[in-house]
Structure formats: structure tokens, C-alpha cells
Amino acid sequence: MPEKFDGEVKARIIEVRFALSGKISSVSKYNGDSVKKWDLVASLDRKILQTELDQQLADYEKVRADWDGFTKKHPDPQDDNKYTKAEKQATLNASVKQVELVKIRLDQSNLFAPVDGIIMDDSGIVPGLYVTPASSSIKIIDTSSFYFEFEIDQKDIPEFVESKKCKVNIEGMKEEIEGETLPVFSDGKKFLVRINLPKSEGLMLGMTGSCNF
The missing domain is CATH 2.40.30.170 (Efflux pump adaptor protein, beta barrel domain)
Structure with a gap:
């Protein structure tokens, strides 16, 4: 020998990409830049998602008010309205889930570095560029x-x-x-x-x- x-x-080499489609609003790190774990690399425009969240919150408030009014009128869970109550409970639960889903999507509009490293390839992303989950991956050297x-x-x-x-x-x-x-x-x-x-x-x-x- x-x-x-x-x-x-x-x-x-770690490859990261957005989980959502959208327009790039800002880029914080480019080729050759050092990153720490959880540093912000780039962000998508959040206006549409924020509007959707506001709408879901408004819908939730309406459903919640309907639920509160119903339970005050029918406090006894054993009365003849128990099936209506179950339906309203399901509607309230669904509204809560919709709000949570939009919040998750808002969180996914930011792309963070999962490790300490160096940006090897930023795919040429710039503000204003439209990206999808299948495009514009960013490569980071761990x-x-x-x-x-x-x-x-x-x-x-x-x-x-x-x-x-x-x-x-x-x-x-x-x-x-x-x-x-x-x-x-x-x-x-x-x-x-x-x-x-x-x-x-x-x-x-x-x-x-x-x-x-």
C-alpha cells in the first residue's frame, strides 16, 4: 500500500427551496456569503397571504360569535339541539384549522439556512423573480x-x-x-x-x- x-x-451540500410559489420580495444572502443556522436567506411577498389570513380571522370571529350565542341559548348538552351543537362545533374547529394553515404558509414564505455554512449557489434569485417549489434551489456548503x-x-x-x-x-x-x-x-x-x-x-x-x- x-x-x-x-x-x-x-x-x-444542503439544498433548500421555498415550499410555496410566489414572488421574491427580498434576498439577504448571496453567493459566497456566510450563514449561521436559522439566518434568513430570502423571503416571498407576503401581501396575498396576509390578506388571506385577515379574511380567515374575520371568518373565525363570525363563527366563534355564532358558537358563543348558540351555547348561551342552549347550555344543556342533552337537549334536542345536541346535533346542531355538534355541527356548529365542527364548523368552529374547521375555522380554527384554516387560520392555522394560513399562518403556516406565512411562515413558509421565509427561507432560512438549516446549517452554519456558505452560500454556494443562490440560483440567481433577485427581488421580483417568481419562483416555485420546483425551481430556484439554494445550495449551502455545510x-x-x-x-x-x-x-x-x-x-x-x-x-x-x-x-x-x-x-x-x-x-x-x-x-x-x-x-x-x-x-x-x-x-x-x-x-x-x-x-x-x-x-x-x-x-x-x-x-x-x-x-x-
């Missing part, structure tokens, strides 16, 4: 997931069934990074070995280097 393997720095990956020959697979300690040298970085290999795996074409890199400072996707045993 060789004592040195060349490879490159990789990381998990900076907590950097790893070094290298390819091995098939004959060397037995050497990497169990973890091995090694030192990773990244070109352009002065300090070596100590780590341990993860079990070898195949992507269907190559046999690959990964080493998690605990320190992300200074690391960038695609950096090349070598792993020394």
Missing part, C-alpha cells in the same frame, strides 16, 4: 461537514476495512490535520476513503492535498 494518497476537500477524500486501488481495499490514523496536508495550509479514515466505500465507479476534518477554518471546497500514513 502506498504511504501517500492525493485527494481533495469535500463537504455536504462547513461542519468538511472531509478529505481520496481514491484507492481495488487491491488496497483490505487495508482500509478498519480505520487508520493519518495526517492530511492541504496545499496552502501550514498545519497538518490529524485524523482517521472511515471505512472504504464505492460510488459505483471508484473506491473511495474519507477522513473527517474537524477544523474548518481556512478550508474551501475543492482544495487539494495529500494523506500520509
Whole structure:
């Protein structure tokens, strides 16, 4: 087995997109920007949804007033109006659910970063652009997931069934990074070995280097 393997720095790429269709009203993060978990990335225009919520709240107030009036007139749950009461209760419950659904959709008009990372591809979104759940995904590099990956020959697979300690040298970085290999795996074409890199400072996707045993 060789004592040195060349490879490159990789990381998990998180892809996020809006759950709703709508027009972009603001963009807070663009390509290359750093994000913290739950940072706002972009927002959709909320005017239509807010109007819908106001309408649902007005409908709820009407249904609630009808329910309160009915229960005051018929306080006995065992009287002949129990079926009418059940119907009005169901109508009230449905109204509450409609309000909750619109509130959820309002929350979904904001797109947040699910991890600490760096915006890799903002899909060119700008205010005024109409997007759908199937379009304009934003890719974020998860900076907590950097790893070094290298390819091995098939004959060397037995050497990497169990973890091995090694030192990773990244070109352009002065300090070596100590780590341990993860079990070898195949992507269907190559046999690959990964080493998690605990320190992300200074690391960038695609950096090349070598792993020394």
C-alpha cells in the first residue's frame, strides 16, 4: 500500500427551496456569503397571504360569535339541539384549522439556512423573480461537514476495512490535520476513503492535498 494518497476537500451540500410559489420580495444572502443556522436567506411577498389570513380571522370571529350565542341559548348538552351543537362545533374547529394553515404558509414564505455554512449557489434569485417549489434551489456548503477524500486501488481495499490514523496536508495550509479514515466505500465507479476534518477554518471546497500514513 502506498504511504501517500492525493485527494481533495469535500463537504455536504444542503439544498433548500421555498415550499410555496410566489414572488421574491427580498434576498439577504448571496453567493459566497456566510450563514449561521436559522439566518434568513430570502423571503416571498407576503401581501396575498396576509390578506388571506385577515379574511380567515374575520371568518373565525363570525363563527366563534355564532358558537358563543348558540351555547348561551342552549347550555344543556342533552337537549334536542345536541346535533346542531355538534355541527356548529365542527364548523368552529374547521375555522380554527384554516387560520392555522394560513399562518403556516406565512411562515413558509421565509427561507432560512438549516446549517452554519456558505452560500454556494443562490440560483440567481433577485427581488421580483417568481419562483416555485420546483425551481430556484439554494445550495449551502455545510462547513461542519468538511472531509478529505481520496481514491484507492481495488487491491488496497483490505487495508482500509478498519480505520487508520493519518495526517492530511492541504496545499496552502501550514498545519497538518490529524485524523482517521472511515471505512472504504464505492460510488459505483471508484473506491473511495474519507477522513473527517474537524477544523474548518481556512478550508474551501475543492482544495487539494495529500494523506500520509
